[in-house]
Amino acid sequence: MPQKYVLKLYTVESCSTGVLALRNLKEIISQESKTVFQLEVIDVRKNPQMAEDDKILAIPTLIKKLPPPIKKIIGDLSDKEKLLLDLDLIPQNKNNDVRVRRLQ
Amino acid sequence: MTANVKSISEKTKSADNFLPVRGGVEKNPTGIPGFDSILEGGIPKGRAFLITGSTGTGKTVFANEFLYRGITKYNEHGVYVTFEEQPGDIIKNVRNFGWDFDILIKQKKLVFVDASPDRIPIEESGKYDLSGLVERIKYAVRKVKAKRVSVDAMSMFFSRFSNKDAIRDVIYRLCDELKNLGVTSFLTAEKAGDIGSSLSRYGVEEYVVNGVVELYLESGQQQFIRKMFIKKIRGVGYRSGMVEYDISNRGINVFPKITINPQISRTEFKNRERFGIKGVDEAMGGGIPQGHIVLITGNTGTGKTMFGMHFIDQGIRDGQNAIYIALEEPVAQVKKTAGEFGFEYSKYEKEGKLVFVAPSLIDMRNDDVLNELLNVVKRINAKRVVIDSISSMMSATMNEESVRQFLIQATRFFKSKGIACVMNFLSGTNFGAAKGQLLATNETSLMRLSSIVDGIILLLYVERGQRVKRILNILKMRGSWHSNEIFQYEINGKGIKFGERYEE
Numbered sequence: 219m220p221q222k223y224v225l226k227l228y229t230v231e232s233c234s235t236g237v238l239a240l241r242n243l244k245e246i247i248s249q250e251s252k253t254v255f256q257l258e259v260i261d262v263r264k265n266p267q268m269a270e271d272d273k274i275l276a277i278p279t280l281i282k283k284l285p286p287p288i289k290k291i292i293g294d295l296s297d298k299e300k301l302l303l304d305l306d307l308i309p310q311n312k313n314n315d316v317r318v319r320r321l322q
Numbered sequence: 323m324t325a326n327v328k329s330i331s332e333k334t335k336s337a338d339n340f341l342p343v344r345g346g347v348e349k350n351p352t353g354i355p356g357f358d359s360i361l362e363g364g365i366p367k368g369r370a371f372l373i374t375g376s377t378g379t380g381k382t383v384f385a386n387e388f389l390y391r392g393i394t395k396y397n398e399h400g401v402y403v404t405f406e407e408q409p410g411d412i413i414k415n416v417r418n419f420g421w422d423f424d425i426l427i428k429q430k431k432l433v434f435v436d437a438s439p440d441r442i443p444i445e446e447s448g449k450y451d452l453s454g455l456v457e458r459i460k461y462a463v464r465k466v467k468a469k470r471v472s473v474d475a476m477s478m479f480f481s482r483f484s485n486k487d488a489i490r491d492v493i494y495r496l497c498d499e500l501k502n503l504g505v506t507s508f509l510t511a512e513k514a515g516d517i518g519s520s521l522s523r524y525g526v527e528e529y530v531v532n533g534v535v536e537l538y539l540e541s542g543q544q545q546f547i548r549k550m551f552i553k554k555i556r557g558v559g560y561r562s563g564m565v566e567y568d569i570s571n572r573g574i575n576v577f578p579k580i581t582i583n584p585q586i587s588r589t590e591f592k593n594r595e596r597f598g599i600k601g602v603d604e605a606m607g608g609g610i611p612q613g614h615i616v617l618i619t620g621n622t623g624t625g626k627t628m629f630g631m632h633f634i635d636q637g638i639r640d641g642q643n644a645i646y647i648a649l650e651e652p653v654a655q656v657k658k659t660a661g662e663f664g665f666e667y668s669k670y671e672k673e674g675k676l677v678f679v680a681p682s683l684i685d686m687r688n689d690d691v692l693n694e695l696l697n698v699v700k701r702i703n704a705k706r707v708v709i710d711s712i713s714s715m716m717s718a719t720m721n722e723e724s725v726r727q728f729l730i731q732a733t734r735f736f737k738s739k740g741i742a743c744v745m746n747f748l749s750g751t752n753f754g755a756a757k758g759q760l761l762a763t764n765e766t767s768l769m770r771l772s773s774i775v776d777g778i779i780l781l782l783y784v785e786r787g788q789r790v791k792r793i794l795n796i797l798k799m800r801g802s803w804h805s806n807e808i809f810q811y812e813i814n815g816k817g818i819k820f821g822e823r824y825e826e
Binding site: 295 | 437450451
C-alpha cells in the first residue's frame with residue numbers, strides 16, 4: 219500500500235515564485251514513485267475564502283494536509299533536500315545525515 | 323436686530339474654543355471621545371494612521387474602538403486584521419466595554435482577518451512574499467464593503483518572518499492597496515524601548531503612514547497616567563503637545579487641551595467684581611476688574627479661603643453664577659464652613675448658581691479638570707471662579723510645572739470668557755516679618771506665578787507687642803489703580819473685617 223500525500227499549494231496567478239514552487243514540487247512528485255500525491259493548486263485571488271480558512275499569509279505556501287502532522291512550507295521550494303526533509307520524504311536515519319551535511 | 327446679535331455671539335463662541343482646520347485633506351472622525359478634537363476633526367480619510375506605544379498603553383483598545391465607533395456612529399463597516407490575539411479572545415475582551423462584536427459580524431458590518439500565530443508549524447524554504455495576507459484583506463474589505471481597517475499589531479507580525487524584505491514590501495503594499503481601496507486604516511505597533519517604534523526599524527514609517535500618534539505611560543503617585551502625543555500628520559492641522567487619556571469601562575477618553583484664541587480677552591476695567599468686604603474693594607478701585615486673575619497668598623490661617631468665600635457670595639448676590647474648585651477641604655465641609663459665616667452656599671448650589679468642582683487629590687488629571695471647568699462654564703455661564711488652592715493642587719500633582727501649565731490654560735480660558743478668578747496660594751515664608759521689612763520675603767514659586775496672574779493680594783502675620791496681627795497689601799493689580807498701603811484686618815463671625823491702615 220503506497221503512502222498517500224494530500225498537498226495544497228497556494229499561489230497567485232503569474233507569480234514567479236509560485237511558478238517556481240510548482241515546478242520544484244512536480245519534480246519531486248515525479249521522482250517519488252512509491253508515493254501517491256494529491257496536489258491542489260489554489261489561486262488566492264480566485265479563492266480568497268479558502269486562503270482565509272487556511273490562514274495563508276505568504277505566497278507561495280504549501281500545506282501538507284496528509285500524512286500528519288500538518289505542516290506549512292513557505293517559499294519557492296528551491297532547496298530540494300530541505301523540501302524532502304520538510305515533507306518527511308527522507309527517512310529518519312537519513313534525515314540526520316542530511317542535517318549534518320547541511321550544517322557543514 | 324436680535325437675530326443679528328445672536329449670530330455674532332454664536333460666531334465668537336466658536337472662535338473662542340476652536341482654531342480653524344488647516345489644509346485640504348479630508349478628515350475621517352474616529353468617533354473616539356476627545357481624540358477627534360486633538361486631531362482637529364479626525365484622521366486623514368483614506369490614508370493609513372499609526373499608533374505606537376509600549377505594552378499596556380491601550381493600542382489594541384484604540385484599534386477596537388476605531389472600528390466599533392465607525393460602525394455604530396457613522397455606519398462605516400470595518401475589517402479587523404489581527405496579528406496578535408485570536409478573534410474569539412478579542413470579541414470576549416471588548417464585551418467589557420459593552421461592545422458586541424458578535425452582532426456586528428452577524429450583520430456583516432465587521433469581519434476578521436485572522437493572522438494570529440498559527441498552531442501549524444511553518445518552514446521557510448526559498449523566496450516568498452506576503453501577498454496572501456494582502457489578498458485576504460482586500461477580499462474582506464469587499465465582503466463587508468468596509469470603510470475602515472484596523473491592523474493590530476504590526477510589530478507582532480514582523481517577528482514571525484525572517485525575510486525582512488518581505489516585511490518591508492508587505493507594509494508598502496498593504497498601505498498602498500488600502501489606499502487604493504479607499505479605506506481609512508488604523509495600524510498599531512509596539513514601541514521598542516527608546517529606539518523608536520518597531521516600524522521605523524524597517525525604515526518605512528515615515529514614508530508609508532500619514533500620521534503617527536505615540537502613547538506613553540507615566541507613573542503617578544498611585545496609578546499610571548496615560549499620555550499621548552501626535553508625532554506627525556501629513557498635510558493637515560492638529561494640536562501639538564502631550565494630552566492625557568484614560569481607559570474606562572466605556573472605552574477610551576482623550577482629554578484635549580482646550581484651545582483658546584489668545585486674541586480674545588474680555589478684561590473690562592470699567593466692570594469691577596466686588597468681594598463685598600468694605601475697604602478691600604475700595605483699595606482696588608472698586609473690585610477686581612472683570613476677567614482678571616487674582617492670587618491671594620498668605621500663610622495658613624490668614625483667611626485666604628474666607629476671602630474666596632466672600633468673593634463667591636458677593637458674585638451670586640450681584641447675579642453672577644460661580645464655580646468653586648475645592649481642593650483644600652471636602653465640598654460638604656466647605657458648604658458648612660460657609661454657612662457658619664452666613665454664606666448660603668447650599669442654597670446657591672440647589673438654585674444652580676454655584677457649582678463645586680472637586681478633583682481627585684491624588685493623581686489629578688489637569689486636562690480632565692480643565693474640560694470639566696469648560697463644561698460647567700458653558701452650562702451655568704459662570705462669571706466667577708475660586709480655586710482653593712493652588713498649593714494643594716501642587717501637592718496633589720507633585721508637579722509644579724504641570725500646575726503652571728494648568729493655570730496658564732485655565733486663566734486664558736477665563737479671560738476669553740470674561741471670568742474673574744480668585745486663587746489661593748499657601749505661602750509659608752510670610753510669617754513674623756521683621757519691622758520695616760514686611761513684604762521682603764516671597765517664595766520663588768510665587769514669583770513664577772506672578773506672570774500668570776493679574777493681581778496679587780498678600781496676606782501676612784506680624785508679631786507685634788505680644789500679639790499676632792493680620793495685615794494685607796495689594797501688591798499688584800494690572801491696569802488698575804490700587805492702594806499701596808498696608809492694612810490691618812480681622813476674621814470675625816461674619817467673615818473678613820477690614821481695618822485701619824497699619825503703621826509701625
